[in-house]
Amino acid sequence: MTISVALCTHNGERFVGRQIASILDQTRQADELVLSDDASADGTVAVVVDAFEQARLAGRAVPELIVLRNPEPLGVTANFEAALAACSGDLLVLSDQDDEWEPDKLQRLEEGFAARPGLLFLHSDAALIDDAGTPAGGTLFGALEVGEAERAAVHSGAAFGVFLRRNLATGATSAIARELLALSRPFPAEWVHDEWLAIQAAARERLDLTERVLTRYRRHDANQIGAGDPTLRHKVSRVLGTRGDRNLRLASRSAVLRDRLAEAADVPRGHVAAAAAKAEFERTRAAFPASRLRRFLPTLRLALGGDYARYASRGRLDIIRDLLQPV
Template identity: 50%
Template sequence: MVSVALCTHNGAEFLGAQLHSILNQTRVPDEIVISDDASTDATLSLALEIFGDRTAPALTVMQNSTALGVTANFAQALAACSGDLLALCDQDDVWSPVKMEQMLAEFAGRPGLLLLHSDARLVGQDGEPMGATLFGALSLSAEEKRSVHQGIAFSVLLRRNIVTGATAMLRRELLERAEPFPASWVHDEWLAMIAAATGEMDMLEAPLIDYRQHGRNEIGVSSLTLRIGINRLRVSRADRNARLLNRAQSLADRVESSGFALTESDAQAIEEKLCHERIRSGLPASRARRLRPVVAEWSTGRYARYGLGLQDIVRDLTQPA
């Protein structure tokens, strides 16, 4: 049985196209769970109108009187799903007609597969292609793709997240391992990390959704232009580094408390990632005094193994405290 966890918030403008793309799949899901995060527009009435008197797929609708936020809302939607396989779904995208069919084929042939995600075609507010893909915008390298296909996605995810929830499907077993979602993580990043740490995760390189980019995306895509990069260097480093440290600590704590059967190298990598983020978070406010500890940390190779390499080094040396 396959469930779709669809989260909405004031999505009436785009929700119709998304729902029709789900209902027109070559393999229609068995259940759709809509968790609405305190919408004030016609989102839910539109959804009910589209479903009409349909008896399949089964529809469950939940409405939050107070907005929970993206991660908590997805946690609620996933918890309400009854399927063995769970597809994450945003309100403003459009699925390829064969998305479900192609993803289910992968899960059917690979019983150890916990999470599968795909590329996406980037489209504008009007649905017109932007001439780019999600993997392209993320600058996903051939080496990173190869690592994921070879079953070593964990090393990639310790450096950066490459999984976008709107493209992902997971086994219920993974949700049970990952719950509850830590406050310092976004739901899709956390699910991907637990999947890679405790089992098998993979990707399909075909773009299986149109990923709509507009001014109201809760989480969107932005390529790293020169202007964006320079602006980031002017922003205080405190919040980002505290968040990265909290995430590393949450991962280490969950691994310890849950007793996951990690390989020795993966367990050591989690500890080294935590050490790396502690050092970065604790760098002095004075830029001049950061040089020695940053060079020392660079010499360990951890900037490359557990971060963005030169990009993080430049940040650590130049960003204001």
């Protein structure tokens, strides 16, 4: 099995050197690293290239380095799609620019795929660190409140119902089989790359997670996509904050998923039907009136029918959100 690392960067000079050091210090060295830089205005690429050169001069074996430079920013999702498409390995490991890997990360991911023939997507837990690399307390699964029932469902092959409600996978902790790339492209603009890859693998019942901590996930203000904060204050702010276009975005995402899965011959028809039901649920929510009073009956109908339990990311919290949230 050959391993490629897909590293996407954008103005990541501050932390990327530490990430590269952790990648080069793996107990199982990658065969290839594809760096796709999204029009950085700093020295990000130079830091990476120099780290590889210094390692070679020190007599160390290093992965083959392939550098892609986007003259204009593609954005996170399109940049990762380009990086993954340029990889040649059997196993493609996603990497953000500002995290750090545990030394056995690639070894453990390779073992995970070898132990699960046919697996398309595997993601792990991560330890949270701050700007200085100091433990910030807790793990990524803890921050995302990944419950025991959700973990058990994923391990049993029933991940699709879980991921239809909400995404549990973070790209910085994930690896995919090359086959998944062909099944998932093109990546839709409505989805983030890691969520899209995960739901495609889950729809085919070929996704799993490991509770091993294989990444040190850096939380800082410049994170484009970060771990959520499960505090009560944060939850209340989500309910009472204005709705904006959130429901429209959820409806658009769900419609894209419904249509793509309907075209896939290898997705169980039950999952296709569930994706269609999810799309209808989100379409209905997006059409809720601005008046809180007029939202009550349609929200109650969805709740009594079990739709919030099946399809809403936060279940009862989303019922409260739909009843109380200002437009």
